[in-house]
Amino acid sequence: MPRSNPEHQETLRLSALVSTLINMKRVWLIVWGGRKLLLTSVGALYVFGAAMPFLRTGAVALLINHLLGAVGKGVFDKEILLYVGFLIFSEVLPPLVYTLQWYYNKVFRFYFEELFTMLVYSKMAVLDVASHEDPALQDIFLKVKESGVWRMESFASRQLFILQNIFEIIIAMVVLGYATWWLLLLLVVGTIPSLYIEIKYGREVWSIYGSGAARRRRFWALTEHTVHVRHLIELKLFQNVKKFMSLIGELYASFQSEQIRADRHKLLLQLSTQFFAQLTIGISALWFVHQVLAGEIAIGTFVFLLSSMGGLSMSLSGFFSNLGVQYQDNLFVTDVFKLLDLPGMIAEAEHPIILDSAKTPDIVFDHVDFSYPDSTTPILRDIDLHIPAGTKLAIVGLNGAGKTTLIKLLARFYDPTMGKITVDGTDLRLVEQKSWYGMIGALFQEYSTYDSFTIKEAIALGDSSSSEDMHLIEDAAMKSEAESFVGNLPKGYDSVLGKEFDNGIEPSIGQKQKLAIARVFYRDPRIWIFDEPTASVDAESEAHIFEKLEALPKDRTVILISHRFSTVRHADKIIVLLDGTIKESGTHEELVALGGEYARLFALQAVGYN
Structure with a gap:
């Protein structure tokens, strides 16, 4: 078995990081182009959120140091009142910031989900038929269908947490760097392995989706037979329910087993890196205790530094973890952008003739x-x-x-x-x-039935460039012989197609074909x-x-x-x-x-x- 080339591995890791940063910027610019105020508000709240833990522990440290100097004096001076007021403020402000953060993050996620759902479906709709029928593109279509939009939403939302992590790290590094620079370096080194784990895990998960794409397409094709009546009828009459459920179960189990193996591998690596990270925190804590005993730092300052140390460790771990998961999502986000950037196989002329x-x-x-x-x-x-x-x-x-x-x-x-x-x-x-x-007005062997639309809406889709004309709708239905059954329906042209919808109807196959023909008559091409x-x-x-x-x-x-x-x-x-x-x-x-x-x-x- 050939050995991996370290230089090649390093190039891959660097390429992965660059790709992640490029996609993060692209997502940010897309969101920024639509909702500048929302993005600015959410970003500001996450920056404030980064400072909240340090604000509180700083207030506690100041109060402790002052109280230690005032023990036994029995004097409730103005400085104590000031520090107590500062402590109360540091306790009241974070819940307000976090509540606003939660609300605006929710609004942001809703907006982003809508934005990228529309982008993806719009692209799928305008992409030419040749591209949709191209086997080489089916893997991308499936990945985007299964994971694309929610991965994009997660990718964008996580950027806010990364922003908060960065400011938390900056604040903690300023505090600890001022106290002891070598402990700062030790804590950073202790959390770096978590980034490697997330990147490695992300690549494994994406590879599972990629290598199993054909099986996943088969899985979805088989499940279609259990949810659509036209498939379900034959499934039951030919007594194939057991056969299909067995096939679906086998495919599902194959997906799960690969995912579980990847998760187990990640677990073992995480346990070892967590031990290493906690060891660096323990060493740092012992050093600060020594400093207190030597009279180099005050008790309140010790509490502040200890809290900042824990905060830095958690922020670094969170930053690397988020960056690693961001890399994992980036592999799927790249697929979404591949879809959005597809030029199509049927090119429009540079100066087309009308x-x-x-x-x-x-x-x-x-x-x-x-x-x-x-x-x-x-x-x-x-x-x-x-x-x-x-x-x-x-x-x-x-x-x-x-x-x-x-x-x-x-x-x-x-x-x-x-x-x-x-x-x-x-x-x-x-x-x-x-x-x-x-x-052109065309009717192919496989045609749309437009379930959830009313009959008049389904016919008028023959020409959606103008408003519905009831006279033309009725004329088209008459010419296509659809009038023969529409006229007998209780709600007539206002009947909703599809039994799965409230008060919906299920026309026969022949009746559906008449409605499809009516669309062409309505179009009058x-x-x-x-x-x-x-x-x-x-x-x-x-x-x-x-x-x-x-x-x-x-x-x-x-x-x-x-x-x-x-x-x-x-x-x-x-x-x-x-x-x-x-x-x-x-x-x-x-x-x-x-x-x-x-x-x-x-x-x-x-x-x-x-």
């Missing part, structure tokens, strides 16, 4: 090849396709032929590996994404994209929906993926994808007459109906 929103563009796939980023296997090969404005295009083919991938390229979730897609002659990569998405839009819709409703699609204005482009040949036969043009290439192209009649793949698949479905 399309004319009143005109449906021509679309051309110009010899397009595509492979997913984590694969060298081509999904699409030499796709050469012209879709004039107003075309009703149908795409058919077996599962895995590349139909949905072609639509993902058109939606610019990915860019072609080779070739290009143009709209009105302009490379899609040069078109402003917002402008392009404004042209220039380019309509449907991927198996009526897979769960009854035959009668399906026929009515396609009647509405056929009645769209002539300048609207419709692109339809479907396995049902009854829904594609009226398209202006049909293409057949096979192994990522366009095998056939033409109208229904032309393709049937050709006697190729389309005719074969059509005949198979026709036999089923006969």
